[in-house]
Amino acid sequence: MTTTATDRRPQWAxxxxxxxxxxxxxxxxxxxxQIDASIGSEFARNIYSNAVxxxxxxxxxxxxxxxxxxxxxxxxxxxxTRINPRGLLVAAAVSAAYFAMVIAVSPLIGGRGFDALxxxxxxxxxxxxxxxxxxxxxxxxxxxxxxxxxxxSRLRFFHANLxxxxxxxxxxWPYWLYSGMEPLMFARLAGNVFFLxxxxxxxxxxxxxxxxxxxxxxxNNLLSSLLNN
Numbered sequence: 001m002t003t004t005a006t007d008r009r010p011q012w013a014x015x016x017x018x019x020x021x022x023x024x025x026x027x028x029x030x031x032x033x034q035i036d037a038s039i040g041s042e043f044a045r046n047i048y049s050n051a052v053x054x055x056x057x058x059x060x061x062x063x064x065x066x067x068x069x070x071x072x073x074x075x076x077x078x079x080x081t082r083i084n085p086r087g088l089l090v091a092a093a094v095s096a097a098y099f100a101m102v103i104a105v106s107p108l109i110g111g112r113g114f115d116a117l118x119x120x121x122x123x124x125x126x127x128x129x130x131x132x133x134x135x136x137x138x139x140x141x142x143x144x145x146x147x148x149x150x151x152x153s154r155l156r157f158f159h160a161n162l163x164x165x166x167x168x169x170x171x172x173w174p175y176w177l178y179s180g181m182e183p184l185m186f187a188r189l190a191g192n193v194f195f196l197x198x199x200x201x202x203x204x205x206x207x208x209x210x211x212x213x214x215x216x217x218x219x220n221n222l223l224s225s226l227l228n229n
Contacts, residue, residue, distance in 0.1 A: 013068050014150050017060070018167070021142075024056055025171060030178040042131070050134045057142045065146075077145030078210045087206035095216045098199055102223055111227045120226050128225050129218070136217035143168045143197065144204040144213050157205060165197035196220060 039045040065073040074080045107113040143164055151160035169190050176186050196217075204213040 011154070017064055018147070021056070021060070022170070026174040028052060028056060029175040033175065033178070046131050050138070053135060053138045057138045061142055061146045076149065077141055078204070078208065079145065081209050083212065084206065084208040087208060088212055091203040091206040091212055095199065095203060099219065099223060102220075103227070106227045117226055125222070125226070128222060132221045132225065133218055136221060137214050139168075140200065140204070140210050140214045140217055144200055145210045148201050148204065161198055161201035161205070164201055165194045168197035169194040
């Protein structure tokens with residue numbers, strides 16, 4: 001099929017959008033991260049961080065969909081679509097297997113084991129959930145709702161999901177590099193986040209909704225916090 005100039009324009013706009021995102025986010029995650037560090041209250045720092053992340057990760061996506069693609073953003077991002085029950089069961093099984101692997105491997109790489117989850121104080125779990133529950137939504141809106149949907153319109157889902165996983169991992173690189181992370185740790189985390197992105201994409205695809213992917217993302221971040229802190 002021949003691609004017309006009209007078809008090419010949104011693709012160029014999409015890649016320009018992504019490039020702009022990575023430039024702005026790199027500045028925010030490195031030079032401008034000092035602002036976060038200067039905020040003494042953890043609660044206030046969390047609110048500030050999530051507000052900035054919304055402005056960089058989410059608001060431009062809605063503007064792009066409304067003014068460039070001219071589509072209804074909530075449906076496109078699968079924020080309001082009906083969840084596929086059968087697909088949700090498959091996604092839940094895959095997610096459960098992944099979480100079981102994370103818990104089993106954690107002690108082997110210097111983390112805590114399953115007993116740490118059993119001993120976790122409810123107040124600490126609730127506090128951690130309060131701190132980590134917003135950011136996964138912003139990340140899933142950009143990378144699964146927007147980027148994966150865009151790439152899936154031109155590529156097979158398998159390839160689109162892999163590429164989205166790479167881009168999702170890359171979004172974490174600026175801060176890691178800026179903080180002076182050791183190369184071996186950087187490589188391990190980059191690979192882990194890439195794999196996570198692929199899992200989130202699979203959950204998104206099978207369930208036909210962004211919300212299960214958000215839920216899996218939150219559970220992963222909670223487990224990471226409880227097993228590694």
